[in-house]
Every structure is written in C-alpha cells, then in structure tokens.
Amino acid sequence: xxxxxxxxxxxxxxxxxVAFTRGVKxxxxxxxxxxxxxxxxxxxxxxGMAKIQDHVWIGAQNVSEHDNGAFTGEISASMxxxxxxxxxxxxxSERRSLFNExxxxxxxxxxxxxxxxxxxxxxxxxxxxxxxxxxxxxxxLSQITKAFEGIxxxxxxxxxxxxxxxxxxxxxxxxxxxxxxxxxxxxEIRKLLGxxxxxxxxxxSVNPSNSNAIxxxxxxxxxxxxxxxxxADKFMQIASSLF
Ligand code: 13P
Numbered sequence: 001x002x003x004x005x006x007x008x009x010x011x012x013x014x015x016x017x018v019a020f021t022r023g024v025k026x027x028x029x030x031x032x033x034x035x036x037x038x039x040x041x042x043x044x045x046x047x048g049m050a051k052i053q054d055h056v057w058i059g060a061q062n063v064s065e066h067d068n069g070a071f072t073g074e075i076s077a078s079m080x081x082x083x084x085x086x087x088x089x090x091x092x093s094e095r096r097s098l099f100n101e102x103x104x105x106x107x108x109x110x111x112x113x114x115x116x117x118x119x120x121x122x123x124x125x126x127x128x129x130x131x132x133x134x135x136x137x138x139x140x141l142s143q144i145t146k147a148f149e150g151i152x153x154x155x156x157x158x159x160x161x162x163x164x165x166x167x168x169x170x171x172x173x174x175x176x177x178x179x180x181x182x183x184x185x186x187x188e189i190r191k192l193l194g195x196x197x198x199x200x201x202x203x204x205s206v207n208p209s210n211s212n213a214i215x216x217x218x219x220x221x222x223x224x225x226x227x228x229x230x231x232a233d234k235f236m237q238i239a240s241s242l243f
Contacts, residue, residue, distance in 0.1 A: 002215070003158065003201055003222030004239040005038035005121070006229025007061060007089060016230075017045060021052050023232025033243050035222075039229070040089050040121075043075055047083060057086035059121065062095060065108035077109075081116030088113055091147060092123045093164045103146035114152045121158045122147050123203070123224070124185070128165035136163075137184055144188055153193045159200050160224040161185055166204025168226060178202050178218040208237035215241040 012020070029035065038057035041049050049058045064074035080088055090113070091106035110120045124143040126136045140161070151157070161182055166173050173181070182200050189198050202214055203224030215223060215238075222242075228234040 002035050002242050003038065003199055004035055005201065005222065005224050006235055007040045007224055007226050008042065008229060009226060010042060011230055020232045024236055027236040030243050035239060035242050038087060059085055059087035059089065061089045063088050063109050063113060065105050065112055077112035077116040077118055080118045085118050087119040087121050089121045089123060093125055093162060093167060103143060106147050107149050110147060110151050114155050119156050119158065121160060123160045123162050125162040125164050131163060131165055136181060140185060141188055144192065148192050157198055159185065159189065159198055160203045161200060162203035162224060170205050172205040172210050175213050175218045178214060178220060182218065182220055206238060208234055211238040211241040
C-alpha cells in the first residue's frame with residue numbers, strides 16, 4: 001500500500017473544498033493502484049468532508065494531549081474518535097516551532113489517539129541548522145525515541161519524514177538524501193517496535209515535477225503534501241506517479 005496524504009494546514013474555504021472534490025473526481029484511479037488517499041483538514045470542515053469523500057481517509061492536523069474537560073479551544077482524541085476520523089497528524093514541525101510543542105506532548109498525543117483508535121501520523125524532521133551541522137540522524141532518533149516511549153506497539157502508526165528546510169520552500173530533499181534518511185528511520189523504528197509494518201512517507205515541497213522521482217526511487221511509502229494538496233490537479237498529478 002502507498003499513501004498520498006494532503007495536509008491542508010490553515011487553508012481552504014467551504015467553496016474551495018467543493019471545487020477540490022469536483023476536481024479530484026475528474027481523475028480515474030485504477031482499481032489495482034493500491035493507493036490510500038488521505039486529507040488532513042481544518043477541524044471545522046471535518047464533518048462536511050466525511051460526507052463528500054468516499055474511500056479517502058479524513059484526518060485532523062492536531063489533537064489535545066488531555067482528556068475531555070476545561071481546556072477551552074482544544075479538541076480531544078475522544079472527539080476525533082467519536083466522529084470516526086481515520087488519522088491525526090502529530091508533531092508537525094509548524095506545531096513544534098510556532099506553538100512550542102515538545103516531544104513529551106507529541107508522545108502524550110500519540111497515546112491519547114491510540115486510546116480512541118485514531119491512527120497517529122507522526123511528523124519528524126531536522127531544521128536547516130541541524131542538517132548543516134550533520135546532526136540529522138541524531139535529531140530524528142531522539143524525536144522517534146521520545147515519541148514512541150510507552151506507546152502500544154501493536155497499533156498502526158504512520159511516520160512522515162519532513163525536513164523543516166524543505167517545507168514550503170520549493171526546495172525538496174534529493175532522492176538520495178530521502179532514501180538514505182528514510183532507510184535510517186526504518187531501521188530505528190524496527191528496533192523500537194520490533195516489526196517492519198510502519199509506513200514511512202516523505203514530505204517537503206513535493207510537487208508534480210519531483211513526485212515521480214521521489215515516489216518511485218526514494219524507497220518511501222508515500223508522500224505528505226502541503227501546498228500542492230490545495231490544488232486538485234496537482235494533488236492528483238502527484239498521486240498518478242504511483243499509478
Ligand atoms: P509543502 O508540501 O507545502 O512543502 O508542506 C509539506 C508539509 O508540511 C506537509 O505536512
């Protein structure tokens with residue numbers, strides 16, 4: 001199975017979502033394509049999306065690490081499970097850098113999602129300074145180890161390698177870098193979980209011009225797509241690299 005997952009971040013309107021859905025439906029997806037689509041949408045559009053999208057996983061972009069209670073403005077894992085969400089992004093670098101989210105919070109969020117059977121999609125990645133300093137592997141290992149501390153190893157989780165310097169910059173990591181880094185992540189996750197079943201995606205400036213090379217040659221299980229997932233044509237052109 002391969003995964004094409006869009007992260008809409010804080011974008012889209014109700015009208016744009018209708019246009020996106022129409023746009024996607026123009027494309028024929030081969031029956032044997034074995035591609036699972038997913039969209040991480042802003043909370044307010046989640047229920048509407050569930051009605052218009054068949055066979056597409058609908059997910060959230062964040063979740064509270066707390067149980068229901070007095071946390072004004074927060075959304076709990078129990079609520080995400082209640083409305084039948086398929087997955088939820090955790091630890092996106094924008095949440096880590098703009099909202100000071102810690103590895104401990106990321107770990108608590110994964111555990112809460114597992115409790116309510118919403119699959120976590122964990123994002124990890126190094127900053128440009130860490131990349132330049134040659135500490136990518138050390139950073140990733142620390143993020144994975146802390147995120148996985150005490151989680152239920154029998155439940156599914158997806159991991160996305162998103163180098164921070166490649167997000168929204170138009171500067172994707174090279175196929176060689178992705179292949180090597182994802183290979184490293186795969187090995188470390190195997191050691192931590194004791195199995196090889198965790199899909200690992202790449203994210204960071206994936207677009208229709210580089211998707212073929214990345215999805216076919218970088219030994220990834222799919223892509224997590226930001227900017228290009230706002231446009232139905234670009235999103236489906238990226239996916240068609242896998243058909
Ligand atoms: P871009 O595809 O816009 O670089 O964003 C990637 C991302 O952050 C997905 O979570």
